[in-house]
Amino acid sequence: MPFKLLIETETGKKYLVRDLQEEFHTTHGIIKSADLKSNKTEVRSSKNHAFQLIEAGFIDLWEQLQRGPQIMMPKDIGFIIAQTGINHHSTIVDAGGGSGSLCFSLANIGKEVVVYEHNAENVSLLNKNKQLLGLKNVTIKHQDIYDGIEEGELDLITLDLPEPWRVLPQAEIALKAGGFVVVYLPNLLQVKEYIDAASESAIAIIKTVELLERSWKIEKKIMRPEFQMLGHTGFLIMGRKLGA
Numbered sequence: 001m002p003f004k005l006l007i008e009t010e011t012g013k014k015y016l017v018r019d020l021q022e023e024f025h026t027t028h029g030i031i032k033s034a035d036l037k038s039n040k041t042e043v044r045s046s047k048n049h050a051f052q053l054i055e056a057g058f059i060d061l062w063e064q065l066q067r068g069p070q071i072m073m074p075k076d077i078g079f080i081i082a083q084t085g086i087n088h089h090s091t092i093v094d095a096g097g098g099s100g101s102l103c104f105s106l107a108n109i110g111k112e113v114v115v116y117e118h119n120a121e122n123v124s125l126l127n128k129n130k131q132l133l134g135l136k137n138v139t140i141k142h143q144d145i146y147d148g149i150e151e152g153e154l155d156l157i158t159l160d161l162p163e164p165w166r167v168l169p170q171a172e173i174a175l176k177a178g179g180f181v182v183v184y185l186p187n188l189l190q191v192k193e194y195i196d197a198a199s200e201s202a203i204a205i206i207k208t209v210e211l212l213e214r215s216w217k218i219e220k221k222i223m224r225p226e227f228q229m230l231g232h233t234g235f236l237i238m239g240r241k242l243g244a
Contacts, residue, residue: 002055004036006043009050016056016064026051058108058133062101065129068122071101072160072184073233075213083206083238084156084180086110091153093174095145095167096160098122100129102184106158107138114138116145149174160184165197172202172241181239191235203239210235 006015006024017024017036024031029045036043036053043053065071080102086092090110094103097115099122107113115138117123123142130138145161149170156179157171164183171181181203185191191208198205213230216223 003061005054005056005060006031007052007054009042009052014060014063016060061133062104064132065099065101065104066125066132067099068125069098071099073101073213073230075211075230076184076233076236077102077105079209079211079236080158080182081106081109084182086156090155091151092156092158093145093149093151093154094158094160097126097140098160100126102158102160103138104129104133104135106156107135110137110156112137112139114151115140116143116149117141118144145170155179157181158184162190164190165194168197168201168203175241177241177243179241181241183237183239184234185237186234188235191237194237198239202241202243204242206238206240208235208237 004017004020006017006026007013008028015024015026020036021033023033024036026045028049029047031043031045031051040053043051045051086106086109088109088111092106092110092113093116094106094113095116097103097117103113103115115126117126117140120142123140126140130140146166152174153176154174155176157175159167159181161167164185175181183194185194195205195208210232215226215229217226
C-alpha cells in the first residue's frame with residue numbers, strides 16, 4: 001500500500017504517513033486509520049482539525065531521505081535532467097552517490113541507474129533510501145569508480161567526486177556516442193583541472209554553469225524577493241562524447 005501525505009489545511013505543514021494500519025498522531029489530534037485508508041481528500045483529527053489527504057509522490061518521499069553528505073539540490077538536478085534529455089530508455093551511471101538525492105531522481109525518470117559509492121556508510125544510507133522510495137531500477141555498488149566502469153553504451157554519467165578527471169578515460173569507453181558526462185564540483189580550481197583534462201579527451205565541454213535560486217514573497221500587497229536566497233551550491237560542467 002502506498003504512503004499517504006497529510007497536509008494541514010491552515011498551515012500547509014506536511015506529514016508522511018508510512019503505516020496506514022495505525023492511527024496517526026499529530027499536535028492537532030489523532031487521525032483514524034480508517035480515514036487514512038479511505039479515498040477521502042479531506043479528513044479531520046480528534047480535535048476537529050482539517051487535513052488534506054493525498055498519496056505521497058516521489059518528491060514527497062525525496063524530502064524524507066535520510067541525509068549524510070551534503071545533497072544535490074533540486075535546482076541542479078532539474079538542470080541536469082533538462083540538459084541531457086534523459087527518458088525511460090536511458091541507462092545511467094552515477095558516482096559519489098552520497099545520500100542518493102541525484103541518483104534516485106535520475107532513476108525516477110531513467111530506465112536503469114547504477115551507483116558507484118566507495119564509502120561503506122554511504123552505501124548503507126543509499127540502500128535505506130532506496131527502500132523508502134521503492135525503486136527497482138537502481139543498482140548500488142560498493143566500488144570506487146576510479147578503478148573502472150563495468151557498464152557500457154551509457155546515455156549519461158554523473159560525477160560528484162573530488163577528482164573527476166581520473167574518470168575521463170573510463171567514461172570515453174563506457175558512453176555511447178552522443179552520451180553526456182555531467183560533473184558537479186564545489187570550487188573553480190577543480191573545475192579548471194577537469195576542463196583542462198577533458199580538452200585532451202573525446203569529451204567535449206558544452207557549458208559550465210552555477211545556478212542561483214531566489215524565492216519571492218507574494219501575499220496581499222507584498223511583492224518582494226525573500227531576504228535569503230539559495231546561492232552557490234556547486235558548479236555543473238556539461239560534457240558530451242563526440243565520435244565513436
